[in-house]
Amino acid sequence: MQEKGTISIHTENIFPIIKKFLYSDNEIFLRELVANAVDATQKIKRLSSLGEYKGDLGELKVSVSFDEKKKTITISDNGLGMTGEEIKKYINQIAFSGATEFVEKFKDAKDANEIIGKFGLGFYSAFMVADQVEIQSLSYKEGSEPARWICDGSTEFEISAGNRTERGTDIILHVNKESKEFLDKGKLQGILDKYCKFLPVPVQFGNKSTSEPDGEDADGKPKYKSVEVPNIINNTSPIWTKSPTELKDEDYLSFYQELYPFSEAPLFWIHLNVDYPFNLTGVLYFPKLKNDFEMQRNKIKLFSRQVFITDEVKDVVPEFLMLLHGIIDSPDIPLNVSRSFLQADSSVKKINTYITKKVADKLASLFKADRKAYEEKWSDIGLFVKYGMISEEKFYDKGKDFVLMGNTAKEYFTVDEYKEKVKANQTDKDGNLVLLYATDAAKQDSFIQSANKKGYDVLLMDSPIDTHFISQMEQKLEKVNLKRVDAASADKIISKDENIVAVLNDEEKEKVKGIFEKAIVKPGMKVEVDSLNPDELPVIVTMDEFMRRMKDMAAMGGGMNFYGNLPDSYNVTINGNHKLVGKILQTSDEAEQTQLAKQAFDLALLSQGMLTGAELTEFVNRSVSLI
Ligand SMILES: Nc1ncnc2c1ncn2[C@@H]1O[C@H](COP(=O)(O)OP(=O)(O)OP(=O)(O)O)[C@@H](O)[C@H]1O
16 A cells, blocks of 8 residues: 545645644643543553454553654554554544644634643644654554555655554654754653653653662672663552542542642642533642742642643632642543633533532531631631632632631631620620721730720731731621721720710810820821720820721732822820829920820830831930930
C-alpha cells in the first residue's frame, strides 16, 4: 500500500493558524497525544472484556521518549492500533475536521489562546511543535498490516506500509526549529508531571536508577547495587478514583503531599462523588488558612477523566471555595466553550450548588460531632466560613448555624447562643441588641475592661474579613447593631435610660471644656464634657462607629474614597464625674491646669496606642516633671 493524497479541505490551511495562535500553550501537544494513547489502551481493554479481542492484552502502557540528535519525540502505546484505512478515516477526516472546526470557532476569539490551551484540539496540536508528524500503527484486528502515515503540516499526506510488529501506535514528531526546547529531559518531565501525573495507565518516560539489595559484603553488611528501572511518571489510581470506604486518613494526607509537596497538613477534607445528574469526583481539602487570601487561591486542579486540564477553576467552583485545595474531576464540565458560556451553563451551576452543599454539610457535621474539636479549628476555618457566608447566599443559610463568634475571654458561641447570652444586659432603650466587638484586644484593652466592668461581653473580630462580616450580620439579623468597643465610653455605648448624676453644673462643664480645648493642640479633636461613672477614665478618645467603618472600608479599597480622604476626627469625652477633672477645675494656677489637662488627654491617647513621636516624648518629659 502506497498512497499520496490531500486531506479534504473546506477551509484555508489550518496549520499556520494552529502554529500561530497556540504558541503560548504549545506544551499541551503532549497532553493531547498521551491522552489519545491512553484512550487507545482503554479501548483495547474494553474490546478484550467484550470478547471482541481474543489475543493477549499484555501490560498496557504508554511510553514517551525523545531523540535529541534525530530531533524527534515519540509517543508509543500498545492500544488497539489503526489500520491504514482507519488512519485515513480517523486522522485525515474525523480528527482533521474536528481540528478545523475548533480552529474556525476560536481563531477570532479574544481569549482563543486560553480556551485552546486548556482544552486542546486533539491530534493536530502535534503541528504546534512539529514540521512533520509520522504515525506507525498496527491494528489489533487479525490479519492487519502495519501502516505508516506521514504529513508535513500541509494538507498533503502519504500513507504506506509501516514497520510496527506489535499491536499499537507510535506517534513520531519531527520537532521544528522553534520548538527545540522540548527536546529536553527536564522540560518533558515537567510537562508530563503537570498533565499526566494521574492518568489511569502507566506512562513511562525513559528509565531511572534505584538501588537494590545485592547480597552482603565481606563484613556481612548488606550491599546495594544501582539498577535501571522504567521511570513511570504517574500514579494510576489516585484516591479520588477510589471509594471513601477503601481509604484511611493517611491516604488523604499523603495524597495532599503528592499534590502540594512540603505543605502543612490540611485540617480536613471532603470526598466528592456523584454520578447523577452530572459526573463528578474529587477530593477537596481545607488548608490551614493564612490571612493572605491571594496566596492560597487557584489551588484546586481540574481534571477530566484523570487528565489535568487547568488550575483556574474560577467559573466552576464558587468564589469562596477557591480557598480550598484539591482536585475535581468531571467529564461533564463543558470545556471547549468560552468563559461567559461556562458561567451560564446549567451543569456548571449544578456542580457549583453541589459543591457548596457538600462543604456546608461537612462543616455542619463536624460542628455537631465534636464541638470542642471544631472550636479548636475555628481560627483556621472561621475565615473561610465567614467568607462563604458573605459571598454566597446559599452558604449563609447553612453557615449561620455553625459560624462561631469568639469573645475576648476566648469562649465561642453560635449566633443564637450569643444573642441569648447578652440579651438581658445589652439591649438598648429602643429594643436593639447591641453587640460589642474589639478589633485589637491589646490596643482596646482599656475599653474592653470598662465594658466588662459594666457586665458587657466583647467579641473579638480581628481578622480582615470581619469588617464585611459585621456589616452582613447587621443586614441579616433583625434589631441587632454591632459597635466597636471604643466607639464611645462604656457608659454611653449602649444607650439606656439610666441617668448618672452629674457632679458638675453647666457653668463648670463649660469651664472644663474651655480648659481642655486650650490644652489640646492636636487637630480633629472635638471636646465634650459628659457625666460618666466616676471610675471610668477621666478622658476618653473615641471615633464614631460609622465614620470609622467608612474609613476602614476606604482603606481596604471598598470604594468609600470620600471618607478615606476626610481627615481623622475624634470625640474627646471628659468625664465630669472623675476626681481628676474636679481637681483640674479647682486648680487656680492656669499653667498647672493646662499641664494636668494635657496629661489626662495624653493618657487617653496612650491607652489606645495613639501617642507617638514628639508627642510621646513630650508626655514622658512632662510625666517626669510631675513626679
Ligand atoms: N494513539 C492512538 N491509537 C489509536 N487511535 C488513535 C490514536 N491517536 C488518535 N487516534 C484516533 O484518532 C482520532 C482522533 O484523535 P483526536 O485526538 O484528534 O480526537 P479525539 O481524541 O477523538 O478527541 P479529543 O482529543 O478532542 O478529545 C481518535 O478518536 C482515535 O480514533
